[in-house]
Amino acid sequence: MNRFVLPLAATLILAACAQTPSSTPPAVEQTAPSNIIFMIGDGMGSNYLTAYRYFLAEGKHQQIKPTIYDQLWTGMSSTWPDDQTLVTDSAASATALATGFKSFNGAISVDQQHVPIGTMMQQAKRLGKANGIVASSQINHATPAAFLAHNKSRRNMDAIADQYFDIRINGQLVPDVMFGGGLTHFIRDDRNLVSEFQAEGYQYADSWQQLKQLNQMPALALLAENGLPYVLNQEMESPLQIMTEKALELLAGHPHGFVLMVEGSQIDWCGHANDIACAMAEMHDFARAIQSAKAFVDANPDTLLIITADHETGGLALAADGIYEWRADLIYGVQFTVREITRRMMELEQAELADQWRHWTGLTLSDEQRMAVLAVHDDKTELRNLLNGFINQATRTGWTTTGHTAADVPVLAYGKGAEQFTGFMDNIDIAKRLMQFIQSSASQ
Template sequence: MKTSAAIAALISLSSLAGFSSAVTANEPTSETQPPNIIFMIGDGMGFEFISAYRYAISDINAGKLESTPFDELLSGAATTYPDDNTWVTDSASSATALATGVKSYNGAIGMDADKHPQQSIMELVRDKGWLTGAVSTSQITHATPASFFTHHPSRNMYNQIADSFATQRDDGRWSFDLLLGGGYAHFNREDKNWLPELQEQGMTVVTEFDELPGLNQLPAMGLFAPIGLPHAIDDQPRLATMTEHALRLLSEEQHDKPFALMIEGSQIDWCGHSNDIACAVHEVQDFANAVAVVREFQQQHPNTLLVITADHSTGGLTLGRDGVYEWLSERVMGIKASVYVMSKALAEMPADQWREYVTPRLNLPLTDEHWQPLMAAAEITDAEEREDAIHAALVYATADLTGTGWTTSGHTAVDVPIMATGPHAEKFRGYMDNTEIGKQLLELVR
């Protein structure tokens, strides 16, 4: 089992180093001044994902659980259903509810069920002169960030959503001061390259992650991948770092007005869709690190409200499967790559190289029972079907050998956590619908 030192290394929040010196507190003293609003969304992060993360960072031999940044913040739970007859929401409908306080149909971006645009918390505070921003590990044109800033009948209108972000409002300002995430391909495409035009109009645009520390003025846009950022398990975790710099930039620019920032841990959901437990745990880790960064910021800027929730849960995750009373967290944390990356790689290489590739990355005691579906996939000639079969075989092996259960590759209708701290946090206590979270945020500003 892991030693305590190894666990401590795993959960160390190196992104906090130097943070306190990088941000100067300029908190308004008036009790009537609305607080800064930081709204964090763990996409797909049902309670079960937090449980998996907690067990994964804990040493079972120590006989106790490690604490997480979520523990002292839990204040309630929320329903997530959309405005249709399904009970199961998608990210667009749920984000619209959280951003506007209004339910809508699955796929709606900032619109109600009749496709009428609804004012979001970001639009309201923008009209009042606040600074606004969003950070996401998906493309910034994805459902959650898009629902806070734009209005479209379908979440799949990625290019049109990019156009909305890039187009200035009637007052000559953009709808945001800062956007950080992926989505470069939607702003630089064959029919339109927005990036030179944005720069000519005064927007700072960076496309390399190592340019982020040098970003020192707003408005700004950081597009660090063509679509979504790499999974944390496959690359370096990025959400906490982007959060740190977003807070630095927004707090340095603000004067007599607060700011509103939406931070999304997007790929908890993506890993849930893939039924990839190791991938999901690493994404929750990245989200938890971002929460810790915000909590450090709050200590210096006490007039800051932090609200955390999930838009839904994904995958029907269970810790334990097939009637066996066991979940092997150490095996989960020993996996070195996402199922997505491994499936892509295997689909492109000869089958006689698969064992050499898979063995150190899965790091699991694979038996013939687990190799057989993989070898069967090697015989499939259709490229897409072959990759799908490889993915399914890796999911089966990973789930079977870690004691992890999945019921779906989609979303579920279970309740999700609500966490809140800071001024007016009491408004987010208890059991409520996700629209109530949005309504309470809007009410704080009106």
């Protein structure tokens, strides 16, 4: 089987990125943690943190108070890519966060000439540390991919999955723990990567029950064909938290420490859909995963927890139409994502529409709204846009786009070395400081 072989230029870049800058500040040397938990809320702009604060208070019918996000919030970060757009995609931003170098939109840890750039997980493996990735998307989606693979296009997901097995550092696979979705990319007609990982000694799970039974690394869990189901559409509570806790359980105690990347992937997907109830459900799951990570830091003080976003999605606004009001309380009545509600509405008879809409959202259709629904009932896209508009109008939620924005994103930090992540920074600065920590902790 062909292994991933780097050209000479790529090897030089990888080697250079793995080294500590000669000007490593003494403060970094003294505060370098053995373990790094790097959590990325995909699409999670600061407006999402604000929205979650009010949403949580309304749900508990209590006074507004700081959430877990607010408690750990230390700074802000810019996210611009290395092109003329100023608006990054997940691949370019994840490349910056994984390598300390900016690249173009779509790039998976390669430079403008498509030459691979060394990642912090490759550096960590070279220095004897363990690595883990957890994601609610496919584990070979743009953000996790940037920590483990190299490709000129994030869309080459089969090739990216192949590199998870084919790239070796000192003869070793880079990831020790991989939890999330993406089974279709790992068991294919042309290659069965699951069997190859198992032959290398990886424990494997393809169900939540099997995930619970994993008891040592290396370990691989592929829990969905593609991305995991949206939290709002499933009965399981806090799937990202469950995966995070299991990953930390397996990584804990590694003699040289570890690097774990956890992505709340579908915050972004909800933002693209302009679906506020979906976004708050994913934010809640991510918050619970953060709470578990914070508890790990409390029990293991030689650990840094760093949290940020790759970009903001949707241009979320907590008020709309010139009305000074945001109705977070109404979000709690929405039981499913708008996509799921649309699917269910299309299966109903006309006489059932109003009652079921009220049951699934807590909102009442006006006569005008009901007539509008009937007019587009057989057009999935039109119906989804209409229903989504009803929810956004009722809650006074505004959106500027179904894509990303250039807005700065929050930085949160806790634990050993957290003081290095205060104030304003660029996304590559986060990676550079983490890579300095990885190098320094290995030499302590």
